[in-house]
Amino acid sequence: MFTSISRRNGQNLTKFFLHPDIIICYSDFQMDNSTTNPEVWVDVHGDSLFCYARGRVRNQDVAENLVQETFLAGLKSQATFSGQSAERTWLIAILKHKIVDHLRQSYREKPVSDLISDEQTIDDFFDQTNHLKKEPRAWSSPPEATLEKTEFWQTIENCLQKLPQRIADAFSLREIENMDTKEICKLLGITPTNLWVMLHRARLQLRECVQINWFENTKGKSNE
Amino acid sequence: MSSIASCKEASRLISDSLERPLSFAENLQLTVHLGLCHACTQTQRQFKTLKNIFNHYAKLARQLPPDGKNHLSAEASARIKASLK
Numbered sequence: 502m503f504t505s506i507s508r509r510n511g512q513n514l515t516k517f518f519l520h521p522d523i524i525i526c527y528s529d530f531q532m533d534n535s536t537t538n539p540e541v542w543v544d545v546h547g548d549s550l551f552c553y554a555r556g557r558v559r560n561q562d563v564a565e566n567l568v569q570e571t572f573l574a575g576l577k578s579q580a581t582f583s584g585q586s587a588e589r590t591w592l593i594a595i596l597k598h599k600i601v602d603h604l605r606q607s608y609r610e611k612p613v614s615d616l617i618s619d620e621q622t623i624d625d626f627f628d629q630t631n632h633l634k635k636e637p638r639a640w641s642s643p644p645e646a647t648l649e650k651t652e653f654w655q656t657i658e659n660c661l662q663k664l665p666q667r668i669a670d671a672f673s674l675r676e677i678e679n680m681d682t683k684e685i686c687k688l689l690g691i692t693p694t695n696l697w698v699m700l701h702r703a704r705l706q707l708r709e710c711v712q713i714n715w716f717e718n719t720k721g722k723s724n725e
Numbered sequence: 726m727s728s729i730a731s732c733k734e735a736s737r738l739i740s741d742s743l744e745r746p747l748s749f750a751e752n753l754q755l756t757v758h759l760g761l762c763h764a765c766t767q768t769q770r771q772f773k774t775l776k777n778i779f780n781h782y783a784k785l786a787r788q789l790p791p792d793g794k795n796h797l798s799a800e801a802s803a804r805i806k807a808s809l810k
Contacts, residue, residue, distance in 0.1 A: 543797070543806050551797040565801040572809055623733070631731035637767035640774055648781055657782060675744075676779040682744065693745075701740035708771040711778075 537588060539576055546589050550596050556658065557600050557673060559666065567603060571596040597678065601688065604670060608689050619668075619698045626705045635709045640716050653715065660710035664703055671696060672703035730754045735765045739772055 537545055550571060554564035574595050575582075582591055628634050647653050661669055671689060674680045675696075682693050689696070730738065738747060738755045747755065759766050797805075 539809060543802055543809070547797040547802055547805070548795065551801075552795040555795065565797070565805070568797065568801075569805045569808055572805060576809060623737075627733045631733040633732060633736070633764060633768065637764055637771055639767060640771055643774070643778060654782065657778060676776065677783040679783065697741050697744055700744060701737050704740050704772050704775060705736065707775055708768070711775070712771070 539572070539579070542572055542575070542592075546592055549589060550592060553593060554596060554600060556661075558603065559662070563603065567596060567599045570599050574599070601674075601678070604674075605688050608667075619695075619702050623698070623702050623705060626709065633705075635712065637708065638712060638716065640712070656711065656715045660707050660714065663710060664706055668699050668703050668706075671699040672707075675700060730758045732758075732762065732765055732768075735759070735762065736768055739765065739769045743772060743776060 547568065550568045551564055554567045555561065558564050558567065571592060575592055578595075582588070626634060643653070661673070664672065667689075671685060674685045674688065675682075680688075682696060686693055686696055691699075735755060735758045738751055741747065741751075742755070759769065
């Protein structure tokens with residue numbers, strides 16, 4: 502069923518046509534600059550923030566705490582909110598800082614780098630002659646129509662969730678948060694070489710997962 | 726390393742090339758390999774496509790499956806509201 506999604510706060514999202522139960526955690530173009538009273542923040546932004554946090558930390562309790570900390574921080578710094586961006590964009594920006602702080606803390610407690618096992622799991626993607634086990638096929642570059650499909654992003658999300666947590670963290674910080682190598686290495690307590698091995702590991706698994714679950718699947722093919 | 730990298734080595738260089746400038750020797754090795762190997766040419770395209778996909782994912786929208794786990798629970802919602810007072 503495809504229908505124009507009507508958001509809780511009454512804004513219509515006409516660009517994407519989605520199942521009405523899908524929450525879009527975060528989107529830049531859908532928001533105006535109106536602000537709301539902090540009393541209704543939880544109702545207006547709670548699900549979006551939680552959805553975003555949970556995609557990143559995978560643990561419900563931790564995600565809930567991060568959302569709570571975000572609202573509390575927002576309440577404290579409300580005076581500095583310029584109104585230049587939408588309220589939710591501002592809150593998401595705070596949440597991103599909270600997520601990075603959380604990662605920094607948890608990786609301070611346990612070391613992230615396991616270069617030997619990462620090298621070994623990279624080997625698992627190759628056969629004895631050092632060729633990829635799952636031969637890379639030609640992907641049609643995802644056209645606009647694909648990028649608007651809920652199922653496509655579900656596939657991407659599922660593939661990301663299948664990565665080991667620390668590999669997913671490294672990949673997300675690099676490709677979603679767009680942090681540079683130096684920052685990520687400092688945060689995770691690893692060397693650039695460690696990071697590049699982890700990113701290679703992530704890309705090998707993601708390309709295999711996306712190829713199997715989208716491009717070789719009827720969902721992807723129905724699109725061509 | 727031989728002058729013609731294996732597919733495993735080539736895959737590593739392709740991934741690294743998205744992160745750092747390759748050395749002259751690495752670049753040469755990869756270029757020679759890609760000239761001969763159709764599979765790695767596809768790998769290179771796929772790694773680049775992945776980058777574009779996640780770039781899009783980061784910018785526009787994060788959509789999660791409607792599995793009921795993406796909503797703040799009523800308890801958490803009540804707890805957070807109480808903490809804001």
